[in-house]
Amino acid sequence: MSKPAAKKLSELGLAAAALDAELARFEGLAQTALQTPLNSEKNIERAARATMDAAACQNRVAERVQSLVAAVAGARDRQQATAERVLARAQEIQRRGEEVTALMKRFALLGVEAHDLVGLIQKVHEPGAAKEDVLALIADIEAKMSTVVSNSEEVAKAALSIEMSDIARQADSIRQQLHSAKNRLKLLGKSL
The missing domain is CATH 1.20.58 (Methane Monooxygenase Hydroxylase; Chain G, domain 1)
Structure with missing residues (x-):
């Protein structure tokens, strides 16, 4: 040979x-x-x-x-x-998949909450609403936004804890957008 x-x-x-x-x-x-x-x-x-x-x-x-x-x-x-x-890796993959699935459910819920907020914000701009009703609606929206901002911070932290930086960035982006919208809504409330 x-x-x-x-x-x-x-x-x-x-x-x-x-x-x-x-x-x-x-x-x-x-x-x-x-x-x-x-x-x-x-x-x-x-x-x-x-x-x-x-x-x-x-x-x-x-x-x-x-x-x-x-x-x-x-x-x-x-x-x-x-x-x-390979078996240990398969178990790790399954565990990580379950973690990501749970995280993605939480992230999807953020999207639903944000969508609901958009609908409420549109009601603020409806013509003919009484000033007191608009101010009450703004206060309600601000409270809900605070909750969604807090939820997006939790999702971002949870994503970072399992090293899913892309989901963390997306959750933080939602948090920043909602925080900015909340500030604009406050200014609108003050102007009324």
């Missing part, structure tokens, strides 16, 4: 190749011992030498089998260790 080909084989592949080569030698020697006619002194010596060489080769085959069994055990251990790491 050439060196570049040997480098590409794993320990398991090398052990199997060594066993295969030793088995081929053993079978060749055994065939010579079994098929050499015992009809001359030279052939008897040849058959005897092949028999002794086959016996020695059989010991090397046993060693190669042990090496292959050890390589198989090593491969099994590596596979099992890798499978355990």
Whole structure:
């Protein structure tokens, strides 16, 4: 076997190749011992030498089998260790998925709350409303905005705690927009 080909084989592949080569030698020697006619002194010596060489080769085959069994055990251990790491990762992925799903539900609720606020803000600008009603509506909207601002801060903190910076940025963006809208609403209330 050439060196570049040997480098590409794993320990398991090398052990199997060594066993295969030793088995081929053993079978060749055994065939010579079994098929050499015992009809001359030279052939008897040849058959005897092949028999002794086959016996020695059989010991090397046993060693190669042990090496292959050890390589198989090593491969099994590596596979099992890798499978355990993959299982642990799958559990981590599931846990993280559950965390993100819960966080996304909270984030979606922020969107619903913000949408509801937009509807209330539109009522402020409806013509014909009494000044007292508009001021009461503004006070109600400001209180609700404070709650949504607080909720968006909590979502942003929760997102950062599980290292989901993109959700944290989006929640903080909602917080900033609502805070700005709340300030504009206060100015509107003061002007009335």
